[in-house]
Amino acid sequence: MDKQSFLKAGHPPTLLASFLYFDLAFMVWVILGPLGVQIAADLGLDHAQKGLMVAIPVLAGAILRIFMGVLVDHLKPKMAGAIGQVVVIVALFVAWKFGIHSYEQTLLLGVFLGVAGAAFAVALPLASRWYPPEHQGKALGIAGAGNSGTALAALIAPGLAAAYGWTNVFGLALIPLALVFVFYLVVAKDAPECPPAKPLGAYFKVLKDKDAWWFMFFYAVTFGGFVGLASSLTIYFNTQYGLDAKMAGYFTAACVFAGSLVRPIGGAVADRVGGIKSLSVMYVFAALFLGIVSVGLPEAWMALLVFVLAMLALGMGNGAVFQLVPQRFRKEIGVMTGLVGMAGGVGGFYLASSLGYAKQATGSYQSGFVIFAVLALAALIGLTAVKTRWRTTWGAAHLTSAKI
Secondary structure, three states, rough: OOHHHHHHHEEEHHHHHHHHHHHHHHHHHHOOOOHHHHHHHHHOOHHHHHHHHHHHHHHHHHHHHHHHHHHHHHHHHHHHHHHHHHHHHHHHHHHHHHHHOOHHHHHHHHHHHHHHHHHHHHHHHHHOOOOHHHHHHHHHHHHHHHHHHHHHHHHHHHHHHHOOOOHHHHHHHHHHHHHHHHHHHOOOOOOOOOOOOHHHHHHHHHHHOOHHHHHHHHHHHHHHHHHHHHHHHHHHHHHHHOOOOOHHHHHHHHHHHHHHHHHHHHHHHHHHHHHHHHHHHHHHHHHHHHHHOOOOOOHHHHHHHHHHHHHHHHHHHHHHHHHHHHOOOEEEHHHHHHHHHHHHHHHHHHHHHHHHHHHHHHHHHHHHHHHHHHHHHHHHHHHHHHHHHHHOOOOOOOOOOHHH
C-alpha cells in the first residue's frame, strides 16, 4: 500500500488527536522520574524510595488500563479518554496548588498519574478502529509514538524545576494538557464500527485464550523495558555518573526519543515483513544491549550509546507487538489493549523498582538489568514456540491480508 492509500483508509484528524492525547498523557505519567533528583533531595529519599516513587505511576497505570479498556468498550474511546484527561488535570492542579510535602504524598500523586498511563487503552483503540488490517501497524505505530511524551518530560522538566521549583512544573504542565484536551474534544471521532458494549464478565473471557497471555508477556518485556528505563534513567545517570539533574534529563531524553520515534517504524516494518520476524530480532538486540549496560560502563557517553540502542530495539518491538494484536483480537481490541498495556506497565514497574532496590541492596544496578535481559531472551523463546501455530491458524494467508 502507498502513502496515499493509508491517508484515505482511515480518519487522520482522529489519528492526530490520539497521538497528541497519548503524547501529553505519557509526558505527565512519568514526570516524577525526571523530577526525581530534585524531589529526592528535598524529601531526603534513599535509593529504594526513589525507585518506588518513579515506579508507582507505572504500576497504577498498568492496573488502570484494564478498567480503561472496559470503559472504552462501554462508553466508546472518545468519552473514556475525556474522563481520563479530566482526572489527570485535576490531580496536577491539586499537586501544584497545595504542594507535595512528603514521600507518601508523592506516592499518592503517582497513583493519580497512573490515569495518564491508562491513556494507552484509549488512544490505540480510538485510532485502530478506523483502519483496515493492512494498515494496523502504521496506524498504531503513529498513535503509539505518543511514547515520545516521556522524552518531553525528561528534556523539559528538570530545567523547569531548576528555574521555577519542581512543584510549579505540575502547574506548567496544565497548559499543554488543557490545549490538547480542547483539540481532542473538537476533532476526535469514534469509528462507525465500534462494537456494542458487552457484559463486564465477557471481556475477561479473553483471558481463557492462551494467546492473550503470550501477548501480555511479550509486551511486558518490550514496553516494560521502555517505560521502566524512561522512568529511571534520570536518577540512574545522576547516581551512576554524577550528572546534574538537567544533564541527566537530556541524556534520558535522547534515549527515550530513540525508543518512541521508532515505534511507527517498528509497526511499518512489521506490516512489511511480519510481526513475528520483526519482534524476534528486536528481542535479541534488547537482551544484548541490556546485558552490556549491566556491567557498569566507565563513561556516561558509553552508557548513553548503549541505552539508545536498547531503546531502539524496545521501541520497534512495541510497534511489532501491536501489529499482531489487532490481527488476533480485532473484535476485542479495547479490552486486549487494556490487558496487554497493563502487562507492559507491570513490566515497567518491575524494572523501575528493581533498579532502585538492587542499588540499595548491592550498591550496583547490575542485577536489575541482567534479570530484564534474561526476560527478553525468555520472550524470544516463547515467540519461537508459538510462531508456527500462529502462522497456520489465525495468521494464515487465506484468513488475513496482513503479514504475520
